[in-house]
Amino acid sequence: MRLAVAAVAALVLPLLLPERHLATFVLLTLAAAVTVGVSLLMGYAGQVSLGQASFSAIGAYTAGLLAVHGVPPVPALLAAPIVAAVAAVLIGFPLLRLRGHHLAFATLAVQLILLSLLAQAEWAGGAIGLQGIPRFSVGDFSLREDIGYAYLALLVLGIALLVSRNVVSSRPGRGLRAAATSEIAAAASGVPVGGYRLVVFALSASFAGLAGGVYAFYLGYLAPGSFPVLLSIEYVVMAVVGGLGTLAGPVVGAVLIVVLVQVLNTLGTMPGMPDYAPSVLSYAVYALLLVGCVLFLPRGVVPALRAVADRGVARRTGAG
C-alpha cells in the first residue's frame, strides 16, 4: 500500500514540477539509483566503496562513445550497465579480498586511476571531454524535453529498487546478510561468500552504469571532471544518511541531500553572497550530515523515523 502510494507520487511529481526544477529531479533520481547500489553493497555485503562514481563514468562513457559512433541509443544504453558490471567483476576479483579500510582505499585508488586514464585517452575526448552525444531516441521518437528524461530516470530507479528487493529477499541475499555479520560463520554454513560479494559488487556497478548511461544522453557531454572522487563520497553520504540495508533509505537520503544542497545553492547564489558560498555550503552539508548521522543516528534517517512512528503507534494503541 505504502509502496503503491510512493510509486504514484513519483510518477505524478514530474508533471507538477515547474520546468526549471526538472533538471534537479532527473539528477536526483539518477543519484538515488546509484545510491541503491551503494546501500546494497554497504548494508548487505558490508563493504565500503569510495569509487562508485567510476562505474557511473564507465557506463556513461560506454553509452556516450557507442552513440557518438552511430550505435542506436537503446542498445548503447543497454550496454552501459553490462560493461560496468563486467568492469566490476574484473576489478572486484582481486580487490574483494580486501576488507574495511583497505577496500575503501583500493576503490578510491581505482577511481583515481580511471580518471587519470580518461583524461589522457584521446579517443574518449581526453581532458576536454566527449562531445556531441545525440539525444536518446527509440526509433523515430526522440527524447528532447526534460520531462522525458525524468521518466527515463524514474524507470532506472524503479529497476534498481526492484532488482535489489528481489536480491535481498532471495537465498543469496540472506547468505550475504549472514556474511556481513560473521564471515566465518556464514562460510561454515555453506554460503559462497566470495562469489556472492562479487555478484553484489557487479550488481551495484550495473545500477551506477545504467544511471551513468542516462546521464550521458541527458547532458550530451561527458568529461572526466563530471565524476570526481567527491561524487563517490556523496553516494556514500546519501546511503549512510538515508539508512543502510533498507530500500527506502537510499531514496530518502538522495532526496534529502540533493534538495538541501539545492536550497543552499539557491541561497548561496543570491545577490550579495560571495561566489564561493555555494561550494562551501554544500561541502559543509555533506560533512555535517555524514558525521552527525554516523555518530547520532548510526542506522540512518529511515530506520530512526520508523522507530519513532512505531513508538507512536504503540503508545496510541496502548492508551486506547
Added chain:
Amino acid sequence: MSDLVGYLVTGLGLGAGFALVASGLVAIYRVTRVVNFAQGAFAVLAAMLTSSLLGAGLPHGVAEAGGVLLGAAAGLIVGVVAIGRPGTSPGTSLIVTLGLGVLAYAIEVLIWGDQPRSYPGVPGVAEVAGARLQAHYLLILAVTGPVFAVLAWFFSRTDLGKALSACASNPYAARVVGISVRRMGLHAFVLGGALGGLAGVLTTPVQQVTFDSDVALIVNGFAAAVLGGLTRPVVALAGGLLLGVAQTLVAGYGGGAYQVEVALVLMLTVMIIQSARSGPVPATAS
C-alpha cells in the same frame, strides 16, 4: 647520469613528504585502529596557514611553526570527534574522519579560496653530483631524517611514547596498568596532525597546494604506510621514499602523465599480496 641523480634526490624529497603523511597515519592507526582519512587535510590546512602568515610578513620558521601547530590542533579536533564518544567502532571513526576531511574543504575554501597556493622555500639551485635541482629538496630531506629519528626515540625511550606503544600492542593490558587508551588515542591524533602539518609545510614550496590536494596526499601516504601493515613507522618511511623515487623516475623517463598510476598500482599490488598471504580475514590483535 646527472639526470638520474637529479630524479633520485627530487624523488626522495617528494617521498619524504609522503613518508611524513604516512607516519601520521601510522601513529594514529597503531594506537586507535582508525585509518584517518583527514590526514591529508592536516597538510593542506598547515600549508594554507603558512602561506597566509608569510604573506602577513612573519619570518620563515615562525610561519611554518604556526602551520604545524594548526595541523596538531586540527588533529586534536578530529580525534575528539572521531574517538571521543565511547563505543565508536573503528569503521564508524573512518567514516567520521572522511566527513571531517570534507568539512575541511568548506573551511579552506571559505578562508583561502579555491585557487592553488604556494610560497617560496629555500631559494636557489643546488648541485648534487653534477645534477642541478631546487635547493629546497635538500631542506625537506634534512628535516625528515631527524624527525624520524626523534619519532623512534620518542616511541622507545619516553614514558608517553612507551604508553602509546603499549596501547598499540595490547589495549586491554594497557588499560589494566592504568593507561587511558582514549587519552593516548587523542595524543596520537595530535602527533598525527603535527606530522601531516609538517608534510604540508615542507612540500608546498615545490608542489602547489589546493584545497583538494589532500586526496593525492592521503592516497600516497596510505600507499606508503600500507607497506608496513600500517603499524611500522620506519617501513612507512622506506615506503614513502620508494614511492617518491618511483614516481619521479616514471615522470622523468616515461612521461609525466602516468606517475599517479604508479603509486596507486603499487599500493593495490601490495595490499592484494598482503591479503593473499594473511588470508581473507585479518588476524585481530588479542
